Amino acid sequence: MGRKHAADIAAPSRHGQGAEQVAATAGPPTGRASCCRSWPALPLDNGHDHVGAVMTSADRSAVQLTHPDRVYWADAGVTKADLADYYAKAWPRMAPFVTNRPLALLRCPEGTAGQCFFQKHAWRGHAREVLTVQDPNDNSEEPILAIDSFDGVIGLVQGAALEIHPWQAALADLEHPDQIVMDLDPGEGITWQDLIDGALEVRTRLEKAGLQTFVKTTGGKGIHVVAPLKPVTGWNEVKEFTKAIADDMASDSPDRYVATITKSKRVGHILIDYLRNQRGATAIAPYASRARAGAPVSMPLDWDELGPSIGPAHFTVNNAANRFGMTDPWKDFRKAEVALKLR
Structure with missing residues (x-):
């Protein structure tokens, strides 16, 4: 049997509560004795402004990792414990973007060499620090998933969640998105520079609409351009706004962009995927x-960093922590939110 790791602080589990109730009651973890190794999150008093994070050097995960040496990425030599270590370093910056919002996961119990599958609902045996929340608009009555603490993300690591995909809305208000994500997905024959040029055009169009934009690699082939919103506009209006941006780009430059997901039309084109901006999409x-x-x-960048020296999968679990001593390019993300002005 593999070794077990545990730690000092546990987050309460609130299975089955409504979304607004979990968001309202989310708070710091409560103490619990430890027996083994802990995963400290980086302290916030190191001179760097981490957006909205509330972790301190005393925070630890209470989640026990069974088989911590299980290999998740054989080609990179990354184990379950390595992923937990990475998230401990990333947590002060990552927390505001994954806590207290619905999550979809890509789980790979045997690592990337085995079968992977998407999971939007609770599963038998998940860590109690992974919360279950009832979506009032889901007639299936299957609870959706969320986390509200560092314990939660380590619970996801224990559950072999190798990808974390949040909604564009918080649990406190599921009906009004608080960000827009424009996903630029390259078709065959598209270069990285083509993709950069497309991201810059999306930036220009969103900023003309009064939005401030942020950019990140996806860790896949694409680029995400993200704009924070005040959560006052409904899903339909936000989707129509983003569809209009994508349609206009495809209409203005049909040799470069498409706004439909039909694969046969994407060769030599960049898909401007606006469908991330609808209820339940991630x-x-x-x-x-x-x-x-x-x-x-997936790594947040400063717009000035977006260039040929940083490719779509440049940052990895093994090297990304080198950035955490640098200024956070997304530190003002929430300060930049504005109400969407519809056309």
């Missing part, structure tokens, strides 16, 4: 790992 979280070769992660 996008890979900032700093989250991807179940792809090399253990890449």
